[in-house]
Structures are given as structure tokens and as C-alpha cells.
């Protein structure tokens with residue numbers, strides 16, 4: 286089966302999961318576990334949530350090695366850059382990016398997609414790979430889709 290087809294299937298499966306999720310924590314946990322389980326090159330998969338008072342990114346559900354970066358200020362790291370710019374960032378070689386905050390010595394490439402609620406960034410989905418240039422256009426589509434599912438879920442949740 287072509288890789289693109291399986292990513293499309295996974296995207297649809299996660300969409301159904303979002304419709305049935307009892308809470309956003311449940312949804313985020315399901316997304317990180319499915320992505321890490323199905324896509325071998327996704328070595329670390331985790332959410333960061335923007336804390337309202339401090340405006341820092343706080344680590345949420347994740348799968349992979351424990352990271353020292355459980356809180357990231359918006360002016361630090363690739364994570365801070367994605368959240369503060371509101372743009373997806375793909376880094377093919379983390380060691381040539383001065384913004385990179387190391388999580389694992391094995392990490393070679395990274396993708397971070399912001400989560401929006403009514404146009405405001407509220408968090409992000411961060412994925413690391415042990416392979417260089419691991420994230421192509423189909424990965425970007427899948428990761429942005431997952432971020433959108435969480436944003437839409439939060440938009441529908443009572444505040």
C-alpha cells in the first residue's frame with residue numbers, strides 16, 4: 286500500500302476518533318499514540334499547550350523518551366518559534382538550526398504544527414525523527430490535520 290494512502294487512512298481514523306473523544310486530553314493521548322505506533326520514523330510525538338498566565342508552552346501528552354523541555358518560553362526553541370509565528374516549522378537537520386533545543390542525541394529532523402482556536406495559537410504538535418529530512422509534504426498535511434482536530438475539538442468544547 287502506498288505510504289500516502291496509509292497516511293490518508295490514518296487521518297480519517299483520527300477524525301472519527303476526534304468525533305467520539307470524551308475529552309481533549311483523551312484525544313491528544315490517542316493522537317500521539319496512534320502516530321508513534323503507525324509511523325516508525327516518528328520517534329517522539331508530543332503536544333505542548335500554551336499556558337494562559339505565563340505564556341509558556343507546557344508539555345502535554347507525549348510518546349517517546351522523557352524530555353528535559355517540559356516548559357518552553359515562546360522565544361526559545363523550534364517549538365517557541367512555531368507557536369509565536371503561528372506557522373508550521375519543518376527542520377530537515379536540527380543540528381544546523383541555532384533555535385534547536387536538544388531533546389535526544391538521536392534526533393535529526395523535526396516538525397512542529399501550531400494548534401489554533403478561533404484564530405489564536407493555543408498549543409502545538411511536535412514530532413522528532415531519528416532520520417534526517419524525515420518530514421515531507423504528506424507528513425506536514427497529516428501533522429497539521431491532527432493539530433486542526435484538536436483546535437476544532439476545543440472550539441466545540443464549553444469554556
Ligand code: SME
Nearest residue numbers: 352362363364385386388
Ligand atoms: N526540539 C524542541 C524542543 C522539544 S523536544 O524536541 C521534545 C525545540 O527545539 O523547541
